Every structure is written in C-alpha cells, then in structure tokens.
Amino acid sequence: MRKILTQSDNLDVSISLKTPTSGFVSDRDVLKKRSKKYLDLITNLDAKTLSDTKGMNELIKSIQEEFGTAELANLPLGIISKCFLGYPYEVHTLDLSGSQIIKHYKETETMEAQFEKARSVAKHNAYAMVEIYDDKIILIREDGTASKL
Amino acid sequence: MSQQVISYADLSIINNALRSISKDMSGVHSELGSLNFKQDQMESELVKLADSFSDFVEADLKHKALQLAETRQGNLKQDLQIKFGYYAEVRRMATGILQGVDTGVISDDTLRFTTEEVMIKAPGYWLAPALVSLTSWIRNDKSKTEKALNEALKRDDYKTTLFFMMVMRRLTRNEACLKWLERYFMHQNPHNLDREFIIILEAVTTGVFPPASRNLMMVNVKNWLDQLTQGDTFINEQKKQWVNFFVAIGPLSEGKYPLLEKYTTNWNLLEKSLKEAKTHDVINTHFKNIISSSADFSKGIKVQLDEILSLLVTNFDDEELPLQEQVRFNQLIIQMDGDKNAAQAIMDAERHIFNEQIDFLQLLTNASFNPELSGATRVTQALAVSIGQTWILEAYDTFTAQCRNNVPKLVELSIDNFKVPTKDGSDENELLKEQEIFYDQVLETELSKLSFPYGLLIIGTLICFLGFWLFTINPIVGALGLGMGIVIIWNSLNTHKKAKNKIIENITERKQKGKEVLRGCIAETVDYRIEHLFEDNKAEEVRNLISSITPEDFSSVSKETVRNII
Numbered sequence: 146m147r148k149i150l151t152q153s154d155n156l157d158v159s160i161s162l163k164t165p166t167s168g169f170v171s172d173r174d175v176l177k178k179r180s181k182k183y184l185d186l187i188t189n190l191d192a193k194t195l196s197d198t199k200g201m202n203e204l205i206k207s208i209q210e211e212f213g214t215a216e217l218a219n220l221p222l223g224i225i226s227k228c229f230l231g232y233p234y235e236v237h238t239l240d241l242s243g244s245q246i247i248k249h250y251k252e253t254e255t256m257e258a259q260f261e262k263a264r265s266v267a268k269h270n271a272y273a274m275v276e277i278y279d280d281k282i283i284l285i286r287e288d289g290t291a292s293k294l
Numbered sequence: 295m296s297q298q299v300i301s302y303a304d305l306s307i308i309n310n311a312l313r314s315i316s317k318d319m320s321g322v323h324s325e326l327g328s329l330n331f332k333q334d335q336m337e338s339e340l341v342k343l344a345d346s347f348s349d350f351v352e353a354d355l356k357h358k359a360l361q362l363a364e365t366r367q368g369n370l371k372q373d374l375q376i377k378f379g380y381y382a383e384v385r386r387m388a389t390g391i392l393q394g395v396d397t398g399v400i401s402d403d404t405l406r407f408t409t410e411e412v413m414i415k416a417p418g419y420w421l422a423p424a425l426v427s428l429t430s431w432i433r434n435d436k437s438k439t440e441k442a443l444n445e446a447l448k449r450d451d452y453k454t455t456l457f458f459m460m461v462m463r464r465l466t467r468n469e470a471c472l473k474w475l476e477r478y479f480m481h482q483n484p485h486n487l488d489r490e491f492i493i494i495l496e497a498v499t500t501g502v503f504p505p506a507s508r509n510l511m512m513v514n515v516k517n518w519l520d521q522l523t524q525g526d527t528f529i530n531e532q533k534k535q536w537v538n539f540f541v542a543i544g545p546l547s548e549g550k551y552p553l554l555e556k557y558t559t560n561w562n563l564l565e566k567s568l569k570e571a572k573t574h575d576v577i578n579t580h581f582k583n584i585i586s587s588s589a590d591f592s593k594g595i596k597v598q599l600d601e602i603l604s605l606l607v608t609n610f611d612d613e614e615l616p617l618q619e620q621v622r623f624n625q626l627i628i629q630m631d632g633d634k635n636a637a638q639a640i641m642d643a644e645r646h647i648f649n650e651q652i653d654f655l656q657l658l659t660n661a662s663f664n665p666e667l668s669g670a671t672r673v674t675q676a677l678a679v680s681i682g683q684t685w686i687l688e689a690y691d692t693f694t695a696q697c698r699n700n701v702p703k704l705v706e707l708s709i710d711n712f713k714v715p716t717k718d719g720s721d722e723n724e725l726l727k728e729q730e731i732f733y734d735q736v737l738e739t740e741l742s743k744l745s746f747p748y749g750l751l752i753i754g755t756l757i758c759f760l761g762f763w764l765f766t767i768n769p770i771v772g773a774l775g776l777g778m779g780i781v782i783i784w785n786s787l788n789t790h791k792k793a794k795n796k797i798i799e800n801i802t803e804r805k806q807k808g809k810e811v812l813r814g815c816i817a818e819t820v821d822y823r824i825e826h827l828f829e830d831n832k833a834e835e836v837r838n839l840i841s842s843i844t845p846e847d848f849s850s851v852s853k854e855t856v857r858n859i860i
Binding site: 172173176262263265266269271282284290292293294 | 523526529530688691692694695696698699701703833834
C-alpha cells in the first residue's frame, strides 16, 4: 500500500538532492542573465582606453560585482569578444586569470589553447562575448542571456 | 684391410631384409591410413550421435518442463481460486455495479445487499468497502458512505483514490472529482511516477476533468518542478537528451556539392556541419507542429480513462501478484513449448514495461519527443514542451553553440596534388595564381627529370669524326659513317624534343583541368558558405519560437476543448 507524500517527505527529497550539488557552481547560476552594465562594459572595451589605473580598477570591480559572491575559482579565466578595431584584428581577449590585460588578435594569430577553441563562436554575430571557464564555455548574447557550450 | 673385408662382405641378405621391412612398413602405413579413415568416420558418427542425444535431452527437458508447467499452472490456478477466488467475484461485481449505476436498472436493496455480502466475503480487499461506499452514496446514506470509505482508504489509499476519482469523473461530479484529483496528486512522487500518470495528465490537459483541475495540476506541476530543478542532475539529464534529440533529427545530405565532396580533404566535417545547420529548420517544423495542433482528443482520453478504471477494478491486487506471476510464467512456458529461458525473457520484458516508473521531467521529455510512444497526444506534447521550455531553450542554445563551434574554418582543397585552403572562396584570383605557380613548378621538376641525351650526341659526333677520317681512305665508307653519325645525332635530339613536348602538353592539360576544377570548387565553396549562413540564421528564428512558448500558450488549445466538453 502506498502512503501519501507529506510535506516532510518532500523535504527529505530536496535535502538529498542538494547534497551532491554543493562544492561547485550550479548551472542555474552560470546561466543567469548578465546585466546590461556588465555587457556594455565588456563590449565597449575597444573604445575605452584602459591605460589609466582607474579604468582598470573599475573594470575589475564591475566584473566581481557581476559574479556576486562567487569564489575566485568560479570566475571566468577570461572573456573573448569580437574586435571592432577592424581588419586585420579579429577578436580580443580579456585575461582575468592573471594580469587582466586586453590583447587583440589578428586573423592569422593563434590564441592560447583554452581561448582558441571558442574563437569561431566568439566571431559569430549571435554572441556578444564568450566567457571561458576552466571546465566550460559560456556564450553571452546581446540581450545578456547565457548558454553553455 | 678391414675396409676391404667389409666391402667384400655379402650384404645382400641385410639389404633384402631391409627391403622386406620397408615393404612391411608401407603395408603398416596403408593399414594405419585406413584405420585413421575409419576412426574419422567413427568420430563423425559419434558427434552425430552426441548431437542427436543432446537434442533428445533438450527436447525431453522441454517436454518435461511443458508437462510440469501444465500441471503447475493447474495447481496454481486452483490455489489462486481458493485463496483469492472471491476477489474475482468482487471485481466482476464492481464492473456490474458501475454499468448498473450507469443504466440505473438495479434497485437500491440489491446493491446494498450484494455489496455488504462482498464485504464479508473478501476481508482485506480494498474494492469491497469501496463498493459499499459507492452504493451507500447512491442511496444517500452518508454515515455508511463515510465509514466504508474510511475502511477502503485504510486498505489501499492509492487505489481507492484513483477509483473514486474515475467514478466521479464518469458521473461528472466536478467538485468531488477535484477533491479526489487533489488527493491523487498528493500520492504522486515526482521522482517516481506511475505509467498511468501520463493519461491522467493528458485527461486534465485536454479538459476531460473539470476545468478547475487544470489550475490544480499546474500548481502541483510547479511544485514538482521546483523540487526537481533544485539541483543540476535532473535538468542536465533532460538537457542532454534534448541535445541528442536535436542532433538525431538532422536531415540527410543531398549531394549538392559534388566537387567539394571529391576535392576537399575535410569534406566529412564540412558535410556534418552543413547537416547540423540544416537541422534548425527541422527543429522549427517540429516545434511549430507541436504548437499549432489543436484537435479535440478528449473522446479518446475518455475511453482511456474508462480503461484505467476497468483495469483498476479488474487487475490483480498486490497480494495475489506473486501467484499470478507464477501462473503467467507457466503459461509462457506452455506457450514457448517448454523453453524456460524464452519464457523468462518474455516475462522480464513484460515486467519491465509494467513496473516502469519515471520521474516527472523524464515523463515530460518522453511526451515531447514521441507522444504516441509514451501514450500521450499532441495536446500533452504541447503542455510538456511548454513546461519544459526553459531547459529546452538551454539545450537548444547549447546545440546551436556546438553547431557554430563545429563549423570548419577552412575548406581544405586538394586538386591534383595542389593543396590549398580557402575560407569562403573570396580569394579566387590569388588561388588561381597560386595554382599557376604550382603547375609551373611541376613543369620545371618534370622537365628537370628528363635528361639531355649527351651520351648519344657524343657517340654521334665521334662517328661523324670517324666518317671524316675514313673519307680520306674510302669515300664511300666515310660517307656512310658520316651519315650514320648525323642520323644518331638528329634522332636523339628529336626524341628529346618529343618527350619534352609531351611533358609540356601533359602538364598544360592538367593545368587546364585543375583550373576548371578549382574554379568549380571555389564556386561551390561560396555557395556552401551562403547556404550554411542561411541555415544557421534560422537558429535565431527557432530560438524566438521556443522562447515564445508558454504554458498559457497551449491553454488556448485546451480551453477550446474544455468548452467543447462542457
């Protein structure tokens, strides 16, 4: 004979579900919509000069803001987006892992292996930018929606 | 000295003896041969015998198993009859009562008397008090209805709930039906749903149940979704299935680019990528079909619901299941002519079908992929898609991103050993120039392989000189020599020239053909990229389509249906 599931039964289920997910960031968090501020900031990198420390600090601050309380290990290693400097430049990367510098790549230049594998999607018009993580690649559309590759 | 003695000794006897021995030996050999032959024959006979013996044993075992199964089946059926015979009676009665209530030809007293008698006959069986409750309810006997109902719920809460839910729906008691439905939902565990749940879901969606039940269902569904989507495990599993589904429904290739197929080294990748891009269109049609279907399926559902009711009433109860299973197994053994293994295989398959329990997300996914196979209609398919819209969209985004990431950057051309990559065919002139240079180089190397006939020329010249010298001795011989020399020189020069011309001709021809093929390939590359882009752009269309699906969307379909029914 069956028993009716009571609220406490449900509770058990949810607890047992939660346990395995602890320790890494859920897809729900990674796939949440990115803010317009963050998008604007990254896409306008070409126009801005980041030589002054103020601009650089601002950039880092807003990126940290965007990812909230996420641990450092869960932040993207870097961000690739289309370069609007024009020919022969194709894409540029924002390296968040170390020196936080912007590097523009010409069509013929190859990037680091982790970045290179996302190059063709980064060039695609449907995506504003691509976040590179240790174990995944997240594509961000113009409207801020994220999808996982 | 001793050597001489031996050489003169008469060895003929030994020789003869040896000869006779070898003769005997050959006799023995032939004997052995025939023995071997006979042994082989024996062996094959023996194998045949062993085979037929094992066949016999097998047949005998089967026969015995068959006999045993027949006897056992009889015994088990008898057992079943003794232990649960009255269950069958109750079931028959339930069907009768339901039909009787429908037609209204049975008097209250009969109903009361018979059901109460059943109660005594079938202690512990849930259907008996359920029937008492039902008949008391018909007679407006409230206290008895409640008492009997409590007993039925105590005996088997789930089945009683399902039973009353169905009966109330049949009798169109909307409020009561809704209450029972609520209880039914409370019974369901979203991690382990029963097979019949899809039919209930379907019935609610298509509006066979009272309209308010839709709301009730959506609240429950929302709770379940919240529960199931807390972690990534369930969602990711569904997303993976969706991505695989998208990959699988891709169209077949059309052979539209014959030159690229023949002259590119990475054609497999190019073809795969185009196929993936073309999938967007197929997906578009798939989802459009789901959304636009609005047929009234409620009639079919009603039949199915009645089927559940009659199955619920006629199906065996949990307590009799072990015995019933044994009966079924023996039945299968008889059916399979005593082959126990085959019977077991069928039994396992059957058990798998009926014991199948799935989580709610999987149920939705099954209904979205193939409604017919999972026992749902297109209305439920639309509902399932609208409920799962978020992760379908995520899966589709992932699929699209994968497709876009897999697009080969270069078309690797290889024409007549001229290997060159092109991005989109826009560099035609450069490529043609490169090809020209390539053929010039080929010509150069081919010509350099052809050696100039210095040897023959020197010989010819020497003969000429010899001719001159001989001229002073004998003019005729001299003239002959001179002539010979000239002929050799002329001949060798001519052959060389011919070979050279042949090479030039050959390479020019290759160049001509290569150029045509290259131009063709470039044209196809341009077409390929255009088509690819065109197909890829459809992805955004599909994305918008999927984003636009909301649970409210499909409700227009079912609202209509609801209106039809009420």
